[in-house]
Amino acid sequence: MNNEKSGDNVVAKVNQWIGDDFTAMSIRGNELNDFLDFCNSHEEVYIFGAGKIGKAIRHYMNQSGIACAGFITSEKINEFTLCYKKRKTGVIIGVNDSHLQEITPLLSKFVADSDVFLLSSDCRELMGRQLSSEYMRENFWINVFVTNRCNLNCESCSTFSPITPLCKLNTDYDINVFNRDIQQLHSLNLPAIKVFKFTGGETLLHQNLFDMFVLVRKFFPQTDIECYTNGILLEKMEKTQLNMLKDLSVTLTITEYPLSGLNINNIYKTLDENGINYQVISYDKQKMFFKRSLNIDKATPKHCYFECLRYIICNSLFLYNSKLWKCIYSFNSVFLNEVFNTNFELVKGDYLDLFETTTSEIYDFAISRIPFCGYCNPITELIPWGLSKREIEEWVYFDNETEGKPT
Numbered sequence: 001m002n003n004e005k006s007g008d009n010v011v012a013k014v015n016q017w018i019g020d021d022f023t024a025m026s027i028r029g030n031e032l033n034d035f036l037d038f039c040n041s042h043e044e045v046y047i048f049g050a051g052k053i054g055k056a057i058r059h060y061m062n063q064s065g066i067a068c069a070g071f072i073t074s075e076k077i078n079e080f081t082l083c084y085k086k087r088k089t090g091v092i093i094g095v096n097d098s099h100l101q102e103i104t105p106l107l108s109k110f111v112a113d114s115d116v117f118l119l120s121s122d123c124r125e126l127m128g129r130q131l132s133s134e135y136m137r138e139n140f141w142i143n144v145f146v147t148n149r150c151n152l153n154c155e156s157c158s159t160f161s162p163i164t165p166l167c168k169l170n171t172d173y174d175i176n177v178f179n180r181d182i183q184q185l186h187s188l189n190l191p192a193i194k195v196f197k198f199t200g201g202e203t204l205l206h207q208n209l210f211d212m213f214v215l216v217r218k219f220f221p222q223t224d225i226e227c228y229t230n231g232i233l234l235e236k237m238e239k240t241q242l243n244m245l246k247d248l249s250v251t252l253t254i255t256e257y258p259l260s261g262l263n264i265n266n267i268y269k270t271l272d273e274n275g276i277n278y279q280v281i282s283y284d285k286q287k288m289f290f291k292r293s294l295n296i297d298k299a300t301p302k303h304c305y306f307e308c309l310r311y312i313i314c315n316s317l318f319l320y321n322s323k324l325w326k327c328i329y330s331f332n333s334v335f336l337n338e339v340f341n342t343n344f345e346l347v348k349g350d351y352l353d354l355f356e357t358t359t360s361e362i363y364d365f366a367i368s369r370i371p372f373c374g375y376c377n378p379i380t381e382l383i384p385w386g387l388s389k390r391e392i393e394e395w396v397y398f399d400n401e402t403e404g405k406p407t
Helices: 019-040 052-063 074-083 097-108 121-130 133-139 161-166 175-187 209-219 232-236 239-247 264-273 302-307 328-340 359-366 371-375
Strands: 004-006 009-011 014-017 044-048 070-072 089-093 141-147 195-200 224-229 250-255 278-283 288-291 316-320 323-325 351-353 381-384
Touching (some): 052 121, 052 302, 089 097, 141 328, 161 328, 224 232, 239 250, 250 264, 316 328, 323 328, 351 359
Parallel strands (some): 014 278, 044 089, 141 195, 224 250
Antiparallel strands (some): 288 381, 316 323
């Protein structure tokens, strides 16, 4: 999100998050359950349409462990009728709405309505876009995870930052490792990285953060740089740092929290006066957090992975300690293990080694389900922002309040 300029002043755009947006994700989850039920109720399932959407649905089925017998096209419909068996052969529509008027009458001649499944238009379009390696290649970005430490203490924090002080693990991305990693990323000659988004924890707590900006700008001079922050430390930022933000064209993304004593308007005024690009994430009425609880049994059905925001809206991977990760929960689960004696396991398929991968593997990995998805329950709850009590229930789900809970 670029900022607009009015005269000599920078006018930050505001991205307002509205809790009601959660409703659409819930509906999509029901669709995927219906999709699985349809596939399980048929001995063989075909996809009508071998274009972008059809291929994306096939990819989703493969990742979900759902068998697909192949593709059907208008030209091969007669061949399909020879193998079609009522109530045993299913057909999933894999085209956009503009082709439905052509396909529906054609199928109705040979296939019972109960043997045809149609995802909503939104879901088909979403799969065709987000599960396409070609689309990922054109819209890819990198999240640089710099630290797990934070100066806030948010309930159900997605990076488990509230329990970081209880751990002996060093969470900061070492500047020397990052220097090596960013050079390796550059050597992979990815066609395009749209933006580097620095994130955490609270990014401004990393003592070498500005050196990391310099390295990115050195090896990726034309790529946008954004840095997420809660804004608390901006009040004490030195003039030299403000100048660096401007000179390196770093855009600050400031998430507003209902904090007493923080004069956020003064911070925005300082940024305006120094010509620094920034954008603001504010919240409608009550600030809310997604609560996504992990299950220790790794029992989440495979087909649920496309309910995750990482697959629905994020064309990106996390860069952290010489690895590329799809999920922020995965590489931060070590903190849960240390503090709560859980046993969340990371396996090879949960990440890519930056020094043992190729460009095509990166894009394929970004649209594929990872084994860690088995731990992650779909988002079922929005909670008002509040302070963490550092209790395991903020992050881990238990069927029974007493049984199965780590000691």
